[in-house]
Amino acid sequence: MLDKxxxxxxxxxxxxxxxxxxxxxxxxxxxxxxxLGAGLFLLAAVxxxxxxxxxxxxxxxxxxxxxxxYNESKAFSRRLICVIPKTLLSLSAIFLxxxxxxxxxxxxxxxxxxxxxxxVELLDNSSSMGWEFGSTRKSACEIVxxxxxxxxxxxxxxxxxxxxxxFSNNAYIKQDFIIDDEVYKMQVEDAPCVMVxxxxxxxxxxDPSDTYVDIIAPQxxxxxxxxxxxxxxxxxxxAAINYFDQRGRRDIKRKSIIIVTDAAVDADPxxxxxxxxKRGIVSYMIHIKxxxxxxxQFNNSWKIELAESLKKKxxxxxxxxxxxxxxxxxxxxxxxxxxLETSPVKIIRHLFKVLIFQRPLVAAVVLAMLSxxxxxxxxxxxxEFP
Numbered sequence: 001m002l003d004k005x006x007x008x009x010x011x012x013x014x015x016x017x018x019x020x021x022x023x024x025x026x027x028x029x030x031x032x033x034x035x036l037g038a039g040l041f042l043l044a045a046v047x048x049x050x051x052x053x054x055x056x057x058x059x060x061x062x063x064x065x066x067x068x069x070y071n072e073s074k075a076f077s078r079r080l081i082c083v084i085p086k087t088l089l090s091l092s093a094i095f096l097x098x099x100x101x102x103x104x105x106x107x108x109x110x111x112x113x114x115x116x117x118x119x120v121e122l123l124d125n126s127s128s129m130g131w132e133f134g135s136t137r138k139s140a141c142e143i144v145x146x147x148x149x150x151x152x153x154x155x156x157x158x159x160x161x162x163x164x165x166x167f168s169n170n171a172y173i174k175q176d177f178i179i180d181d182e183v184y185k186m187q188v189e190d191a192p193c194v195m196v197x198x199x200x201x202x203x204x205x206x207d208p209s210d211t212y213v214d215i216i217a218p219q220x221x222x223x224x225x226x227x228x229x230x231x232x233x234x235x236x237x238x239a240a241i242n243y244f245d246q247r248g249r250r251d252i253k254r255k256s257i258i259i260v261t262d263a264a265v266d267a268d269p270x271x272x273x274x275x276x277x278k279r280g281i282v283s284y285m286i287h288i289k290x291x292x293x294x295x296x297q298f299n300n301s302w303k304i305e306l307a308e309s310l311k312k313k314x315x316x317x318x319x320x321x322x323x324x325x326x327x328x329x330x331x332x333x334x335x336x337x338x339x340l341e342t343s344p345v346k347i348i349r350h351l352f353k354v355l356i357f358q359r360p361l362v363a364a365v366v367l368a369m370l371s372x373x374x375x376x377x378x379x380x381x382x383x384e385f386p
Contacts, residue, residue, distance in 0.1 A: 022356065022359060026105055026106070027104070027105060028104055028106055035097050038097055039097045042093055085372075085375035088367050088368075088374060092364045092365075092367035096364040099357045099360040099361035099364060102355070103360065104354055104357075106354075117159070117161070117341055118160075118162075118256075119163075119255070119256045121165070121257075121258045122171075122236050122240055122257060123260050124231060124233075124260055124262065125195040126229065126230055127194060128291060128294060129193055129217070129261075130221075131214070131216070132213070133289070139193060139194075139215070139217040140290075140291070141217050141221065142217060144324060148286075149189065151334030151337065152181065152185050155338060155341070159179060165239060166191055167236030167239070168194075168230055169228050169229065170235060174187055177247055192221050192222065193217040193222065194217050194221065196223075197229055200215075202214055211297075213291060213293055213294035231261070231303075232267075233259070233261065233267075233272075237269050241272065254341075256281060256341060257282070258286065260288075262291075263287050263306075264290040265306060265307070268309065274317060276319075282318065282320075283314055283319030284319065284320050286333055287311060290304060292304055311323075320336075
């Protein structure tokens with residue numbers, strides 16, 4: 001029982017403090033007409049009482065001398081004390097009318113929603129991506145991989161839905177579509193740079209006489225897979241297109257593919273770029289210059305010319321090519337993609353009402369209780385006699 005009383009007192013106390021802190025300039029009323037009707041009815045009742053009602057607490061008397069203790073000055077102070085209950089009751093009625101008026105505070109809730117973009121990243125894992133890039137003492141893959149990870153950091157929080165594929169002679173999925181920046185970043189970090197068969201001449205252990213350009217990518221980034229080593233971009237793009245068709249979300253309108261390659265491909269994938277354009281998928285090619293010495297050693301010098309033709313085809317079908325010559329150029333390329341792929345932001349405003357009728361209502365109840373208590377005390381100790 002005491003717990004319930006304590007809880008009620010605490011509730012009343014919190015509501016009274018809330019009423020005290022209410023910004024009256026922000027308050028609106030939902031039932032002004034009802035409150036005006038109640039107020040006019042109450043005013044009419046009071047006027048009727050004052051003008052025509054019978055006051056049972058007063059009557060005419062035959063006339064006796066008023067004792068000294070009931071002189072005019074003392075009578076005034078007694079009347080002043082006796083009017084306190086009526087004042088409190090009047091204030092209670094005012095707050096009750098305010099509660100009937102259904103006061104509320106208008107609020108606007110703003111939600112910022114970042115629309116998701118869908119992207120497949122297709123990484124070239126051919127043997128040539130493991131060769132040294134220029135005189136950097138780093139492989140082509142390492143140059144673009146470092147900046148690729150920086151690009152993912154730029155895109156952090158953009159709600160991207162991304163999948164990771166790698167390709168050589170065949171395409172392999174490393175990460176299904178995911179909207180988790182940290183998990184996806186770890187998958188990119190762990191992805192191989194090179195996939196080659198065990199007896200490939202570019203592997204240092206297979207070239208003791210140093211006849212061929214060696215694969216210098218970190219050993220943990222070189223994956224031995226039989227039948228791999230080439231640059232079958234057609235197969236990689238077909239796999240990505242089928243993946244978009246089967247696993248892509250129809251409600252996401254903006255789709256893109258990032259192809260990281262030296263473009264020294266085995267065949268021209270013109271038909272695949274047509275299919276990408278037909279589906280509204282924007283192609284971004286991060287092109288790192290192929291190692292011409294290595295291509296000639298393997299009698300693939302024709303691939304260098306095909307690389308130039310491939311870049312033109314990408315542009316022809318609505319894509320964008322970024323030529324990466326060094327780490328700084330790669331950073332600029334990814335920064336440009338980041339600007340182009342900025343996710344649209346929706347700002348949604350929700351208008352709602354915060355009802356606060358409880359605040360004047362509890363004030364009315366408290367004032368009414370104080371009126372009753374003060375009225376009882378006044379009648380016991382300050383009643384007007386005789």
